[in-house]
Amino acid sequence: MATFNEDEFTKRLKSFYPAVDENETPLPRKWSSQDKFTFIGLSQDNLKVHYKGQGKTHRDAASIRASASIPVACGIYYFEVTIVNKGRDGYMGIGLSAHGVNLNRLPGWDKLSYGYHGDDGHSFCSTGTGQPYGPTFTTGDVVGCCLNLIDSTCFYTKNGVDIGIAFTDLPSIPLFPTVGLQTPNEELSVNFGQHPFMFDFEDYLIHWKNTTKQSIERYVVSEKAGQFQSILHELVSSYLIHHGYVASTEAFNRSVCPGFNHFEDITSIKNRQKIQKLVLMGRIGEAIETTQHLFPGLLANNHNLLFLLKVRQFIEMVNGTDTEVKSLTRSSSISSNYNSPVMSPKHPNWGLSGSNSPASSHNGFSPPMQRVSNTQHFRSADQRHMSSEAAPMATDVTDNGNKSLAASTSGSDSEMDTDSDDAKPEGTNGVVANGVSSVDGYANGDSAMRDAPEPSHKQLCGGNPVAVERMMQFGQQLLKLAKEIKPEVAKNKTILKDAYSLLAYTDPWNSPVGYQLDPIQREPVCAALNSAILESQHLPKRPPLLTVIGQAKQCVKKMISAKIGTAAFISVSDYLR
Structure with missing residues (x-):
C-alpha cells in the first residue's frame, strides 16, 4: 500500500470522529506490537501483518489487536483490511475483541470476540460455531468492519459493498479492531483511515447524523409545551438585555413574550x-x-x-x-x-x-x-x-x-x-x-x-x-x-x-x-x-441562555462518558447556527 501523509491521516480521523479527544481516548492507528500472539509478524510501521507459524491445526491460530480500543465518542467506527495474500488455506478472520481475549485463536471463537472468516464466509459471535453470513474473501479483496455504537451492531463490507448486519446487541465494553491468521503465507494490510476507504463511510456517517438530528427535533417535550416555550422566550429576552439591546428586547417581548419583566432598570x-x-x-x-x-x-x-x-x-x-x-x-x-x-x-x-x-x-x-x-x-x-x-x-x-x-x-x-x-x-x-x-x-x-x-x-x-x-x-x-x-x-x-x-x-x-x-x-x-x-448590580454576569448552552454541552460529554454512542452526532453548536 502507498505511503500516507500523517497530517492528512489525522485530519481524516478528525472529520470522521469529531467528538473524540485523542489526548484522552486515542484512536486505533496501527497494530499493537505487544498485544499479539507469537506467530504474528509485523511490517510497514505495524500496518501489515503476516503469519509465521506452522499452521498445522487450529492450535496454531494467531491474532493481533490494534494499538487502542474504539472510543465510544466515535459513535460509529470503521476500518478496512486488504487481503495481500490468502496464503495456503485462507483461514483468516477479521473483527473485534475485548482486551484480554485469548490471542491464540481466530477472532470470534472466544467470549467477547467477534469475527468474519474468509475460508467459509461465516460469522463467529463468541463461539467456535459459525453462522452463514457472507461471501468468502481471498487475495485482492478489501473487507471492511463497522462498529455502530448507537444501536450496538456490527456489519461488514466486501470491496465497498455492505454485506449486512453480522452481530447485534454487542456489549458496551471497549472493543479493539482484531485480525487473525492460521496458515503459512497469509498476509493482510490495514487501513485505519490512512487512505480513503473503498466503502462510502462519509455518506453512512451523514445518514446517522441526520437520523440523530431528526430524532431530537421530533422529540415531544411534554404536555406543558406552553410553559417550555415561555422559558425559551425569557432566555432570549434576558440575552438581549444582557448585551443592552433595549429596542430589540422590547420588540421581541411585544411579539412573543408580553408578560416578561425586566430584572434591570x-x-x-x-x-x-x-x-x-x-x-x-x-x-x-x-x-x-x-x-x-x-x-x-x-x-x-x-x-x-x-x-x-x-x-x-x-x-x-x-x-x-x-x-x-x-x-x-x-x-x-x-x-x-x-x-x-x-x-x-x-x-x-x-x-x-x-x-x-x-x-x-x-x-x-x-x-x-x-x-x-x-x-x-x-x-x-x-x-x-x-x-x-x-x-x-x-x-x-x-x-x-x-x-x-x-x-x-x-x-x-x-x-x-x-x-x-x-x-x-x-x-x-x-x-x-x-x-x-x-x-x-x-x-x-x-x-x-x-x-x-x-x-x-x-x-x-x-x-x-x-x-x-x-x-x-x-x-x-x-x-x-x-x-x-x-x-x-x-x-x-x-x-x-x-x-x-x-x-x-x-x-x-x-x-x-x-x-x-x-x-x-x-x-x-x-x-x-x-x-x-x-x-x-447583583445580576447574573453571564446570560442564562449561555449557561443553558454550556449545560447542554456538558450533558453531551456525560452521554459520551456513559457510553451512549448517539452523543457523537449531537453538536450543540450546529443547532445554534
Whole structure:
C-alpha cells in the first residue's frame, strides 16, 4: 500500500470522529506490537501483518489487536483490511475483541470476540460455531468492519459493498479492531483511515447524523409545551438585555413574550450599552471615565479589571484610536502652533481611584474641534450582528487605515443614545473624504483639515510626537500599576509585556504581535467589563441562555462518558447556527 501523509491521516480521523479527544481516548492507528500472539509478524510501521507459524491445526491460530480500543465518542467506527495474500488455506478472520481475549485463536471463537472468516464466509459471535453470513474473501479483496455504537451492531463490507448486519446487541465494553491468521503465507494490510476507504463511510456517517438530528427535533417535550416555550422566550429576552439591546428586547417581548419583566432598570441597561460602545470603538479612556461616573466604586474595587482596561487603552493609543491620543493628533494637525496640554501620569485621577482621561473637560482639558451636530441620525444599534459575546461595532476607516472616531467625544446623550447610535451615520456608508469622517465634527467646514495630505501608511499614535510622548508616559505608569496589583501580578506583567512588545516594531500592525491591534480584541475586554457591571448590580454576569448552552454541552460529554454512542452526532453548536 502507498505511503500516507500523517497530517492528512489525522485530519481524516478528525472529520470522521469529531467528538473524540485523542489526548484522552486515542484512536486505533496501527497494530499493537505487544498485544499479539507469537506467530504474528509485523511490517510497514505495524500496518501489515503476516503469519509465521506452522499452521498445522487450529492450535496454531494467531491474532493481533490494534494499538487502542474504539472510543465510544466515535459513535460509529470503521476500518478496512486488504487481503495481500490468502496464503495456503485462507483461514483468516477479521473483527473485534475485548482486551484480554485469548490471542491464540481466530477472532470470534472466544467470549467477547467477534469475527468474519474468509475460508467459509461465516460469522463467529463468541463461539467456535459459525453462522452463514457472507461471501468468502481471498487475495485482492478489501473487507471492511463497522462498529455502530448507537444501536450496538456490527456489519461488514466486501470491496465497498455492505454485506449486512453480522452481530447485534454487542456489549458496551471497549472493543479493539482484531485480525487473525492460521496458515503459512497469509498476509493482510490495514487501513485505519490512512487512505480513503473503498466503502462510502462519509455518506453512512451523514445518514446517522441526520437520523440523530431528526430524532431530537421530533422529540415531544411534554404536555406543558406552553410553559417550555415561555422559558425559551425569557432566555432570549434576558440575552438581549444582557448585551443592552433595549429596542430589540422590547420588540421581541411585544411579539412573543408580553408578560416578561425586566430584572434591570432600563436606564442601567442603556448605561451599560453606552459603555460597551465606547470600548468596542476603541475609546477606552472614555469608557473608564463613564464607568466611574455611572457605576461609582466598581473599578476602584476591581483593580485587575481596571488594569485590563488600561492595558487596552495603551494598545488603542498605539493604534491611534483612543480619544486621548486622537484628540492630540487632531489638535496638532489643525495648527502647528497649538501645544496640547498633557495630563501627567502622576495626576491624582489617573490611577486606581479615579479618571484617567485628559481629553475630558472634567480634567480641565477640552481639546478643540470636537463639534458635531446633535441632529445627526444613525442606523439602529440592533441591526448589528450578534454572533459573539460582545457584538463588534461598525466604525469608519480613514484612508491611512486608522479607525476613525464614529461620534463626538463630548459624550452627550443625544450622540450616544442607546438605541440610535450605531457609530456610522446614514448617508456616509462608511466612506471618508480625505481621511475625515463627517461624524468627526468637520462636516461643516474646516477645509484645511479636509485637504490635509494623508500619510501612506498607519503610524504610531496617528504620527503625532506629542501623542507618542503621552503614550510613553501612560505606559510607564502602567508598569507601576501592575506592581501594585498583588493577586495577579505575574499575569498582569505578561499582559503588559505583550502590549509593550508592539513598540519593538516599526510597523506593529503587520508584526507577530499585531493581533493585539485588531478591533476584535476589544470584545473580551468589553465582555469582562459588562459582566462586572452586572455582577455589581447583583445580576447574573453571564446570560442564562449561555449557561443553558454550556449545560447542554456538558450533558453531551456525560452521554459520551456513559457510553451512549448517539452523543457523537449531537453538536450543540450546529443547532445554534
